[in-house]
Amino acid sequence: MTPWHSRLGYAGLIPFIGLSALALQSFPGASYWLLTYAALILSFLGGLLWCASLNRQVPTHALFVSVGVMIWAWVWLLMPQFSWYLPGAITFVLLWLYERIYLSDAYPREFMRLREWLTGLAALSLFLAGSFATPGV
Template sequence: MTLIASEPIGDDREIPTLPLALGLAGLAPFIALALAVALQHRDLVGIDAGAALLFYGATILSFLGGVHWGLALRHPSATTRAGLYVVAMMPPLWAWAGLLVGGAAGLGLMAAGLAAHGILDGVRSGRFATPRWYPRLRILLAALSTIATAAAAVVMASQAAGN
């Protein structure tokens, strides 16, 4: 008996309320920290908003790699499983590179990683037994997190150039 269905059950085109609410809640740090950077309130209660945004982006990219690892565990094709395992390792390694670079350039790398992973999920995740709503949710969340992170990177770069 399998605990995870390999085929969608019923009508799974509408994004369920809980994943949508949790996904949108997960955008709050992206938006709040990007706004703090843009409004030049980089130091929030002793926390550097730009660095916090960078760390949060790395956390989310690592989480998204874990999603692909989970998809690999359930896929019936050994070749596809191998590819998913490799793809699952790219987001955390990319995030780590962004953390090493730091600053505006690190945020730029994080934004690129969020965008790339969103596009990948939007285009390819339907092939890996995800519900039909999943690509739409991922594109929405990736677009908003990418915009917030890229905007903060631009603001930080312009602030650094002005100093």
């Protein structure tokens, strides 16, 4: 893993934090942008599982989890906007736990540490935005 992996990973938190702050201030569109970004990032994480399964570095069920995660993220976009926050935060944490339990040997230790921080902050951003944001904004 290079320093760029960490830098880009942490840079990916900027939209989570910034859009959560805007959602908390009832900025028009911020909730939709935040949750769409979260769905895209979750799909990206599912793609990482898909890629790892190509080399058979991970159990076969990781392939099915990768597809399930992407479909679940798409379903968010069909749900009423305000109901996305908690499922989104929980999904990020559950995916991280899945990777930690089943895939920790397949990924570099630094990557798992990075994922821990990124997942925690992304989930916290979604949770806080959902706890205090105005519905429908």
